[in-house]
Amino acid sequence: xxxxxxxxxxxxxxxxxxxxxxxxxxxxxxxxxxxxxxxxxxxxxxxxxxxxxxxxxxxxxxxxxxxxxxxxxxxxxxxxxxxxxxxxxxxxxxxxxxxxxxxxxxxxxxxxxxxxxxxxxxxxxxxxxxxxxxxxxxxxxxxxxxxxxxxxxxxxxxxxxxxxxxxxxxxxxxxxxxxxxxxxxxxxxxxxxxxxxxxxxxxxxxxxxxxxxxxxxxxxxxxxxxxxxxxxxxxxxxxxxxxxxxxxxxxxxxxxxxxxxxxxxxxxxxxxxxxxxxxxxxxxxxxxxxxxxxxxxxxxxxxxxxxxxxxxxxx
Amino acid sequence: xxxxxxxxxxxxxxxxxxxxxxxxxxxxxxxxxxxxxxxxxxxxxxxxxxxxxxxxxxxxxxxxxxxxxxxxxxxxxxxxxxxxxxxxxxxxxxxxxxxxxxxxxxxxxxxxxxxxxxxxxxxxxxxxxxxxxxxxxxxxxxxxxxxxxxxxxxxxxxxxxxxxxxxxxxxxxxxxxxxxxxxxxxxxxxxxxxxxxxxxxxxxxxxxxxxxxxxxxxxxxxxxxxxxxxxxxxxxxxxxxxxxxxxxx
Numbered sequence: 001x002x003x004x005x006x007x008x009x010x011x012x013x014x015x016x017x018x019x020x021x022x023x024x025x026x027x028x029x030x031x032x033x034x035x036x037x038x039x040x041x042x043x044x045x046x047x048x049x050x051x052x053x054x055x056x057x058x059x060x061x062x063x064x065x066x067x068x069x070x071x072x073x074x075x076x077x078x079x080x081x082x083x084x085x086x087x088x089x090x091x092x093x094x095x096x097x098x099x100x101x102x103x104x105x106x107x108x109x110x111x112x113x114x115x116x117x118x119x120x121x122x123x124x125x126x127x128x129x130x131x132x133x134x135x136x137x138x139x140x141x142x143x144x145x146x147x148x149x150x151x152x153x154x155x156x157x158x159x160x161x162x163x164x165x166x167x168x169x170x171x172x173x174x175x176x177x178x179x180x181x182x183x184x185x186x187x188x189x190x191x192x193x194x195x196x197x198x199x200x201x202x203x204x205x206x207x208x209x210x211x212x213x214x215x216x217x218x219x220x221x222x223x224x225x226x227x228x229x230x231x232x233x234x235x236x237x238x239x240x241x242x243x244x245x246x247x248x249x250x251x252x253x254x255x256x257x258x259x260x261x262x263x264x265x266x267x268x269x270x271x272x273x274x275x276x277x278x279x280x281x282x283x284x285x286x287x288x289x290x291x292x293x294x295x296x297x298x299x300x301x302x303x304x305x306x307x308x309x310x311x312x313x314x315x
Numbered sequence: 316x317x318x319x320x321x322x323x324x325x326x327x328x329x330x331x332x333x334x335x336x337x338x339x340x341x342x343x344x345x346x347x348x349x350x351x352x353x354x355x356x357x358x359x360x361x362x363x364x365x366x367x368x369x370x371x372x373x374x375x376x377x378x379x380x381x382x383x384x385x386x387x388x389x390x391x392x393x394x395x396x397x398x399x400x401x402x403x404x405x406x407x408x409x410x411x412x413x414x415x416x417x418x419x420x421x422x423x424x425x426x427x428x429x430x431x432x433x434x435x436x437x438x439x440x441x442x443x444x445x446x447x448x449x450x451x452x453x454x455x456x457x458x459x460x461x462x463x464x465x466x467x468x469x470x471x472x473x474x475x476x477x478x479x480x481x482x483x484x485x486x487x488x489x490x491x492x493x494x495x496x497x498x499x500x501x502x503x504x505x506x507x508x509x510x511x512x513x514x515x516x517x518x519x520x521x522x523x524x525x526x527x528x529x530x531x532x533x534x535x536x537x538x539x540x541x542x543x544x545x546x547x548x549x550x551x552x553x554x555x556x557x558x559x560x561x562x563x564x
Binding site: 100 | 328457
């Protein structure tokens, strides 16, 4: 029984989400293979080969995989999947786009956002914005699943020495073309893998006021996130959104500022190790999941917090 | 151009669900049910395409129990022209829904299928992609901007790192994200008018689709609650707690 993990990458760098997915795969068996589909992606294959626990890396390098469009990626995975009992990918937007297509082409169910592996055919996944955990059993011959990366530790990126083999590309699927990309550039850590995150909500009042959060983020080495309300209001770009339909994260420290705590937001951060909330409304639901909270005006508390962090660094 | 818009009836976004004591199901007795919020966005987008002259007809579809007719009437009250209910009391999983929709697409021949990127009950995020695969159509998921012209759709998608724009040939499947539009409210005259719009009912059997579930649910449980936290007085107190108690800074 071999297990296939779909690598998440940008043709140069293997994304950390792949490491968590390898750990999920290791709960199922030890013959773990990684599929790297891309264009000019040889360095990604080498990084995948050095992940501890990976036995084989299969690389498909062709121009029509450059942007990992769902039609081409799914067609490829579907042909490769025949040799495997399980096909796993991290629950990123790339895999969420392509994997259900794979499942349908194989005529099997997909198990989305797996948070625990109970056995080879039984998995736990969240439903209703994480307010309910469902244990489900699949009767299909191939289990196609996406993995919630926050639920599995990262496999060591070094220590493996997997064999790398090239596979022929699948025939190009017409009908869909990449036009352009607008990626948010930041010097700060990536939201999904950051150990510390500070997020702002509607209470921030404007995009300019996010500078208060960025100042603290810089001092903590934290990423900056946001609630849906802040994104909808145009304060920050969409990729800042933490929540049921945005990013699901579980950093060591999560600081929620001016966020009331709708269940859709809690779904994205309630598994963080330590949660801090700053809100002027004493009744804010965010306090129910917070380890420490301050009831107060964020425009007063944030500069004070910044000053306290300076003092800490001087000591 | 005809647009087909599948909609799902789900527990309202503002309801906090409870699992039944025996762990067999979520208790939805006496709970408010509404149209999946992402599907409201797809209905709105389809209606706007019609108002802009890019679409000629908006057909809404729902799969499920008889009460889904209410959801379909709501969609018609906000501008959809007619409705189809695939009626069944059986459990429907995403692959089964995709197969039912494929059967309807084969009959109705729309150029565009527009549906929410995920339903807020099962949070699966699968049906649109599965339908596109079964039809052999291109897909544009997680759309935050859609423009349709000359047999193709240009779609801006919300992705992990920011935004991506792709172009797909029609016919295609588009799944909608939160920021595509703000759905309108149904007005009373339009609610009255919607009652007279056509609503056809078909069954999975009549469509010749096997809807047998592939996953069996063994157990439902609520996640463990976090331990109660403490209120701290000010930023100095907070930093002290984070350093000396929680050890995270």
